[in-house]
């Protein structure tokens with residue numbers, strides 16, 4: 001049985017989303033009470049962060065890398081068949097981690113996660129300025145398209161949408177990017193993602 005480690009509001013939900021889409025059985029350890037710093041978990045992920053995944057002999061961390069592994073191993077269409085599309089999936093995944101996540105996370109921290117009296121709107125605005133051309137880039141790539149790679153839903157959609165989903169609840173103005181907004185609303189609105197965050 002696969003074990004996914006990490007709480008419902010952590011990045012583990014990215015991987016639960018992929019597992020739910022793949023229809024693979026798994027158990028979830030929510031790591032309550034600071035479980036991510038406990039010695040038994042540090043054997044699974046010495047970095048002391050969530051998520052981690054244990055699938056037989058495979059023990060790994062990094063949410064988006066876990067998703068690539070799962071999509072390839074338990075492929076039900078999430079992992080594209082052509083080499084060109086597989087390359088595009090990897091490109092989008094690295095893009096999400098390097099180009100989108102730092103700014104999206106800063107905005108979420110400063111507008112959502114921190115207690116109200118500790119939030120720094122100037123930092124959030126600065127991050128939003130950084131994110132804008134990147135949102136425009138995704139928008140341009142989705143013109144007339146339902147999905148990021150090939151003609152069907154793939155792990156690229158999950159890996160990019162799970163990073164950008166927070167923009168929908170952190171007052172980021174998505175109106176200049178109608179194709180991105182349409183795609184993000186549809187993709188992050190999938191039942192498998194809702195289930196991932198509800199347990």
Ligand SMILES: N[C@@H](CCC(=O)N[C@@H](CS)C(=O)NCC(=O)O)C(=O)O
Pocket residue numbers: 009010011012036048049050051061062063064
């Ligand atoms: N790049 C990592 C980030 C992992 C990460 O920072 N996870 C957070 C939870 S969402 C965590 O474990 N934070 C606790 C800590 O840093 O001590 C990934 O995508 O898996």
